[in-house]
Amino acid sequence: MELSMVLKEFWKELKKAPGTAWVGLAIIVFYVFLAVFAPFLTPYGESEVVGYEFEPWGENFALGTDNLGRDMATRLIYGARNTIGIAFITTALTFMMGSITGFMAATLGGWFDQALSRVVDILMAIPSLIFALLILTITGTSIPALIIVIAVLDSTRVFRLARAVSMNVVVMDYVEVAKLRGEGLWWIMNREVLPNATAPLVAEFGLRFCFVFLFISALSFLGLGIQPPTADWGSMVRDNATLITFGDITPLLPAGAIAMLTVGVNFVVDWFLQLTSGLRDEH
Amino acid sequence: MGKILKMIAQRLGLGLITLLVVSLIIFLGVELLPGDLAEAILGQAATEETVAAFRRELKLDLPAHERYFDWLFGIMQGDMGKSLANQRQISELIGTRLGNTLFLAMVAAIISVPLAVTLGVLAALYRNSFYDKCVNVVTLTSISFPEFFVAYILILFLAVKAGIFPSISNVSPDTDLWDRVYRVALPALTLTLVVIAHMMRMTRAAIINLLASPYIEMANLKGMPRSRIIVKHALPNAWAPIINVIVINLAYLVVGVVVVEVVFVYPGLGQLLVDSVSKRDIPVVQAASMIFAATYILLNLTADILSILTNPRLLHPK
Numbered sequence: 337m338e339l340s341m342v343l344k345e346f347w348k349e350l351k352k353a354p355g356t357a358w359v360g361l362a363i364i365v366f367y368v369f370l371a372v373f374a375p376f377l378t379p380y381g382e383s384e385v386v387g388y389e390f391e392p393w394g395e396n397f398a399l400g401t402d403n404l405g406r407d408m409a410t411r412l413i414y415g416a417r418n419t420i421g422i423a424f425i426t427t428a429l430t431f432m433m434g435s436i437t438g439f440m441a442a443t444l445g446g447w448f449d450q451a452l453s454r455v456v457d458i459l460m461a462i463p464s465l466i467f468a469l470l471i472l473t474i475t476g477t478s479i480p481a482l483i484i485v486i487a488v489l490d491s492t493r494v495f496r497l498a499r500a501v502s503m504n505v506v507v508m509d510y511v512e513v514a515k516l517r518g519e520g521l522w523w524i525m526n527r528e529v530l531p532n533a534t535a536p537l538v539a540e541f542g543l544r545f546c547f548v549f550l551f552i553s554a555l556s557f558l559g560l561g562i563q564p565p566t567a568d569w570g571s572m573v574r575d576n577a578t579l580i581t582f583g584d585i586t587p588l589l590p591a592g593a594i595a596m597l598t599v600g601v602n603f604v605v606d607w608f609l610q611l612t613s614g615l616r617d618e619h
Numbered sequence: 620m621g622k623i624l625k626m627i628a629q630r631l632g633l634g635l636i637t638l639l640v641v642s643l644i645i646f647l648g649v650e651l652l653p654g655d656l657a658e659a660i661l662g663q664a665a666t667e668e669t670v671a672a673f674r675r676e677l678k679l680d681l682p683a684h685e686r687y688f689d690w691l692f693g694i695m696q697g698d699m700g701k702s703l704a705n706q707r708q709i710s711e712l713i714g715t716r717l718g719n720t721l722f723l724a725m726v727a728a729i730i731s732v733p734l735a736v737t738l739g740v741l742a743a744l745y746r747n748s749f750y751d752k753c754v755n756v757v758t759l760t761s762i763s764f765p766e767f768f769v770a771y772i773l774i775l776f777l778a779v780k781a782g783i784f785p786s787i788s789n790v791s792p793d794t795d796l797w798d799r800v801y802r803v804a805l806p807a808l809t810l811t812l813v814v815i816a817h818m819m820r821m822t823r824a825a826i827i828n829l830l831a832s833p834y835i836e837m838a839n840l841k842g843m844p845r846s847r848i849i850v851k852h853a854l855p856n857a858w859a860p861i862i863n864v865i866v867i868n869l870a871y872l873v874v875g876v877v878v879v880e881v882v883f884v885y886p887g888l889g890q891l892l893v894d895s896v897s898k899r900d901i902p903v904v905q906a907a908s909m910i911f912a913a914t915y916i917l918l919n920l921t922a923d924i925l926s927i928l929t930n931p932r933l934l935h936p937k
Contacts, residue, residue: 356756356759457637458637458640458641458644461637461641461912461915461916461919462641462644462908462912462915462916463870463874463911463912463915465874465877466874466877466892466908466911466912466915467908467912469877469892469893469896469904469908470645470648470904470905470908471648472896473895473896473899473901473904474648474649474901476899546763550763550765553765554765554766554767554878557765557767557878557881558877558878558881558893559893559897560893560896560897570765573767573768573771577771577882580771580774580775580779580786581774581779581786582779583775583779583780585775587771588768588771588772588775591765591767591768591771592768594765594768595763595764595765595768598763598764598765599759599760599763599764601763602759602760602762602763603759606759
């Protein structure tokens, strides 16, 4: 009953949404479809060598083959699954860490808040790409290391937002009442703070996802992110970049795939922000 | 005046502490993370003697705080130790590369800053017009592009198809200035495109924020001409946010060069960093990270201080 109400409300807002939001939603749905049904949409295996290196576009290989003779179209579709999947897991982890610590800092206050805030200040003083490179030198590049490093570095931004938003909530009377009633920290965070902090956090989730997604792609492009033979857009650009010098646009396809998804997500977030805050800079 | 000096001194102190803590993290991060450095680099097959010899060479057998102060004082005097990969002095490796990186960032800044500020102010003045809406969509799109996508598109059209600029920016210390500018044209253009959208959006937001303040409305109601409002009332208060936007983006430029340098095979600090990370050449990575982090922190500090110095409320106390 409640779900159908929410959907109805969503549909009502969607009908009023600008064209860019529609484009963004369509892009996201398309990518999710590719990621979920990748094995059924592709003619070959993810890292199966099926031809010669750098074969041109043609009947057997719709978009040609890559530097090792693997089907480009197949790897592009699998790339949706791997790159988006890893970016999504990382963002989810970022949010869990950032918002829980942020809410805790705001609810508990005192030295806990002070200590966490200073740590975050320091972490944010170092550019995250440089920091990530430094840590990956030591831990080596594996997917779990990648996810944890990026999630920790990026959770600092979520922490700041979550803390700032919940600061306004924890001074409310109903939080005071809950505290006097003897409710625990977890209950207060979950039942009083979270529902009042959802809207800005959802918008931030989209922005952080874009950032993480671009970040992982950049690391993979540098050869320090997702490692072969996993199909991934960033490393696909790197592996096939030589084709550019012959005027072949194939290496631009994975790069364009990255760009299109972030554009889509940004369009949707922009619409969402206008919806929830009456636009940030409209006073 | 005393208040301003005190605030600046405070910021300087805070910046210095941040630098110290960051150097501590960069140096001690290696210690705290799991895994033994010597074994990780030498591999499973290394005998105990080679591992011990390697530890001695890196002075890993000394206590951590001793090595940290050695390293810190070394860096302050320009001695950063030796590279593990080729035994060369790191300061020698970094010297010209740092110059190249700063040169690239500077060229990009010279193109992007005036352009972004002008376009941003225009978007704010003609808010909600067709121009403003176009700017919104275009900047939102270009913010979403990965740097290497922009770089390869430029290579495809300007280097391969049109043949105007070279696709590889190889410069050497004896390349003369104009040739150098010609060679870094494409990487500088890439950086410009990456950073300009962000800078414009921030400038626009800062100006709009300002134009909504009561004293601007007052001046408006008084019947003051628009140009005079902008020059007399808006601009003095707008300097702080605009300078902030510029410096934050300059800081971003210095770090953003990493990917762009790799695409264009430009011999800068970013490429050295990436190479050293894949070779796990820890001393070079530490030195390069320290330089990047210090530049970033110093630029942000400059933004802070400049915004204090241009703040009319502080300059003309009651």
